[in-house]
Amino acid sequence: MLKRIKSIQNVGKFKSCKPAAVEFGRITFIYGLNTYGKSTLGDIFSSLRTGKTSAIKARKTIPGDDSKQEITLSFLPEGKNEINVVYSSDSWQNKLPAEVNLHVFDDGFYHDNLFSARQFTRATKEAFSSFVLGEKGVSKAQEISEKNKRKGDLTREAGKLKKNVFNEIPDLAEFLNSAPEANLSELESKIALLRTEYVELRKQKSTSAKILSRKEFRSINWHNEAGVELDALNVALGSSLKPHHEAARNAVAEHIINHFPTDRGAEAWLRQGLSYRKGENCQFCGQYLTIEALDLLSLYEQTFDASYKDNASDISQRLSAAQTKLKRALTDSLRLELERNKEAIVSYPELEGGEYFIKLVELLCKVSDDLYETLHRWDTKLQPLLEEISNLIKRKREVPQDPLPPVDGDEIASIEANLKYLCERYNTLALDLNLVIANFKEQINAQTIDGKIANKEIEGKLIERKILRVKRRDQCDEIIAINKELERLRAEIPRMNNELREEQSDFLKSYYLNLNRHFSRFGSEDFELSKGEDISGHTPVFYLRVKFRGFEVSEKNLEQIFSESDRRALALSVFWAGVTCLDEAERKNAVVVLDDPITSFDCNRMSLAHQEIYDLSLTTRQIIVLSHYDQAVTAYLNVFKNQAAVRLLSIVKNKSSSDLEVLDIDSFVSGEHEKKRELIFKFIYGETNSHSAGDLRVFFEQEISFRFAQQIKATNIFEPNLSDRINRLRDNGVISMQVAQEADKWRLVLNPTHHTWQDNNVEDQRSVARQFMDFVFKELVPA
Incomplete structure (x- = not known):
């Protein structure tokens, strides 16, 4: 104590x-x-x-x-x-x-544990809860609070790490569970190579449309059949016709020799002339032809009859056809095709690193060179041959019935055969090259490239993820430790809350019973208090729920329901219940x-x-x-x-x-009257020399009022004047005449206008006071 x-x-x-x-x-x-x-x-x-x-x-x-x-x-x-x-x-x-064990109820208890601005607040509820639970309960609640705070701090710390360190990492749990690899440089080499490949693929994708539109190798063809045409020409040149009148033919031949300066073109001239004949008159002058002339024309007609004409026409047509085809057997189209394919050769620099592609190109170029050389030989041999053929055709048309010697086409036929072989060889190589190009284009197809890019991205992200796991090993270890502690706290806190709730269940029932009992005893009988619980925040909080006359009161309306006396009574009840619920040893x-x-x-x-x-x-x-x-x-x-x-x-x-x-x-x-009485006695007995004369007069009036209170009330004695009051007491038989006279004498002595005795020495004053008190306590009695 x-x-x-x-x-x-x-x-x-x-x-x-x-x-x-x-x-x-x-x-x-x-x-x-x-x-x-x-x-x-x-x-x-x-x-x-x-x-x-x-x-x-x-x-x-x-x-x-x-x-x-x-x-x-x-x-x-x-x-x-x-x-x-x-x-x-x-x-x-x-x-x-x-x-x-010190327990203090004061104004601070009222404001700290119950009311702040006449309302319950979170802070006052927490303080109330701590007070009710006591040190042991508060200790456990505080432990829960600290764990909750720790959980909150850890959660915020984990949040900061996730935001600042792991924000870009998806599936963080899997990332943290993966073991960091030992060789960082190897991972960095892999990611560098992947980046190069990725950039190349992106370039390919950006140029894929252009690449896909690049020309491929077109097959080349030798579109001529010079050997066949030469054979047809030689057949036409070597053809002949035996006329129906051999004598007439001989006669015409003799006539030509005798009358024409040269036999070249003579028959043709004669045939043309016959085409102009009109009857037996000359077609030029109109004169009648002689017998000799008519006989000669008859010979001509016999020589150049219809079969002759048909044969000559057929031969001419065949010669013309063969000559035309041979003239068309030029090399320009083939050269053009070769030149066009040269563009395809240089259009695929991406394939130049491929050994197979390079080999095919080399072979194709070799065949192409051979073709150019062979085409040159063709051009060199074809022109003289065409001139020779032209002369033979002219002669044959003059004497279509006479066979002519054949044209020598073996050399040109050999060149043509070589051209056909080279074209076939060229096309085989071009087809192989086109297969390589097709495979390349398939690889750079936008869809294919997108697939490759996606695979590279996935592979790159996986490696980058592994690199990050190595580089952020410390942060990973930190957040893993945080997560483990959070997992433990998430299990511990609810368990501790349940334990605390169970441990305090009986105590809280007893506390609230005591609280309601004291609140009622302290004058607030219309209220019922019960336990409220708030599990938000770090600390589980118990608080007061209030009912007034059976109706629950909202916290915001407490100010209107509680009077100031009720609030003080509630605070005192809360305190009292807390002390009375202490165990015996603590309370002792x-x-x-x-x-x-x-x-x-x-x-x-x-x-x-x-x-x-x-x-x-x-x-x-x-x-x-x-x-x-x-x-x-x-x-x-x-x-x-x-x-x-x-x-x-x-x-x-x-x-x-x-x-x-x-x-x-x-x-x-003591009251004021009693205190004055004590002061008078102290003065009488010499305990003090301090004395006020007025005290005796005041004491006298109050003593009469107290001593005869019943009689004064019964007889309605309310006179304010002491003299009149004494007379009324006497007249109503409350006091005797003698007592009334003595009382009036002391009234006069103690009257403020007659306090002359107070100027006397102290002992004289003490004697007067003693006599006065003797009268009051010995003589001032009812009649």
């Missing part, structure tokens, strides 16, 4: 307070007027309980000086010597003795400090509260009540001062500091 306050220096009103001689008792009331320092004492006790010193620091005495704030409290554990608990250098230097060592548990507007619950204080004192180590409400203190002392030892202390104020002193309980509980 708190045995004494040895000193308080520079704290609030207590600039220099050293009341070491003032001892505390098991029940101690400290009475102090407002502004004397009662709340300062409350803050000191509260600071000692919580260890928080901000309130003490804020109460540094004003005006201040250089001296430090210091407090020394002396506690007396049961069976031990006194132990000092000292506040110095802005902190408590040592803790309360282990045997002492409890020192309970109550700062203004009853105020002037709590008079409706004063008596019950005083009973609770007394009952609590029977099971606790010490009760200390701080109060500025003298009527409440008096009321308690009047009822309980004889049932248990009570110490009454008072905060007094001198010039420079407040201090503590012991008060006489009987004197404190």
Whole structure:
């Protein structure tokens, strides 16, 4: 228990307070007027309980000086010597003795644990929960809170890592579970090669349309059949016709020899001339032809009859056809095809690294060169041959019935055969090259390239992922550790919450029963309080749910439902239930400090509260009540001062500091009339020389009112004048004539206008006072 306050220096009103001689008792009331320092004492006790010193620091005495704030409290554990608990250098230097459990109800308890601006808040709910659960429960709840906070911190840390380090990594769980590879340089080499290949593919894709439109090798062909045409020509040249009149033919031949300067073209001229004949007259001059002329024409007609004409026409046509085809047997189209294919050779630089492609190109170029050389030979041989054929055709047309020697076409036929072979060889190589090109184009087909690009991207991402796994090994280890701890906390926290809930279930039932009982006893009978639970946040929180006359009240409406007295009663009930629910050992060592548990507007619950204080004192180590409400203190002392030892202390104020002193309980509980009576007796008995003459007159009037109160009420004696009042008491037979006369004499003596005796010496005054008091207590009696 708190045995004494040895000193308080520079704290609030207590600039220099050293009341070491003032001892505390098991029940101690400290009475102090407002502004004397009662709340300062409350803050000191509260600071000692919580260890928080901000309130003490804020109460540094004003005006201040250089001296430090210091407090020394002396506690007396049961069976031990006194132990000092000292506040110095802005902190408590040592803790309360282990045997002492300090509990403080003050204005801070009201605001911290229940109401903030007349409302329940998250902060007040957490404080309420901590108070209700007590140190053990709070310890476990705090452990849960710390784990929840740790979980929140870890979750945020993991979130930061995911955002800042692993944001671009899909399927993070798989990434973290993969083992980092040992050889980073090998991975980097692979990714470099992949990037090169990828860039090349992207280039191919961008040019794929152009590549696909590149020319391929076209087959070449020798479209002539010179050998066949030469054979046909030689057949036509070698053809002959035997006429039906051989004699006529011979005669015409002789006629030509005799009459034509040359036989060349003679027959043709003759045939042409016959075509102009019209009867037996000359077609030029119209004269009648002679017998000789007609005979000669007859010979001509016999020679050049219809069969001759048909044969000549057929031969001419065949010669013309063969000659035309031979003339067309030029090399320009083949050369053009070869030149066009040269463009295909240089159109595929991408294939130049291919050995097979290069080999095919070399062979094709060799065949192409051979073709050019052979075509040159063809051109060289064909022109003289065509001239020879032209001359033979002219001669044959002159004498179509005569066979001519054949044209020698063996050499040109050989060249043509070689051309055909070379074309066939060329086309075989071109086909092979086209297969290579087709395969290449298939590879650079946009769809195919997209597939390859996609595969490269997948492979690249996989390797990059492996590289990242190696490079971010430390961050991976960090987040893996975080995830493991989070997994553990996610399992531990719900389990601990359940354990806490089960452990506290019976206690909370008992607590709320006590809470409702005390709230009702403290005057708030229309309310019912029950447990609310808030599992949000780091700490599971228990709070109060309120019903008024059976209807649940929303927290936002509490201000309208609770009066100020209800709020104070609720705070006191919460505190009281907490103390009374302590186990027996803890309650036995409890020192309970109550700062203004009853105020002037709590008079409706004063008596019950005083009973609770007394009952609590029977099971606790010490009760200390701080109060500025003298009527409440008096009321308690009047009822309980004889049932248990009570110490009454008072905060007094001198010039420079407040201090503590012991008060006489009987004197404190006395009324003003009783106090004046005591002062008069002290003066009569020489205990004091201080005396006011007016006190005797005031005491006399009040004594008559108290002593004859019943008679005054019954006879309606309400005269304000003391003389009239005495006369009415006499007239109504309340006092005798003699008593009335004596009373009136003392009225005159004590009248303020007749206080001449007060100028006499003190002993004379004391004698007058003694005689007056003898009259009052010996003679002033009912008739």
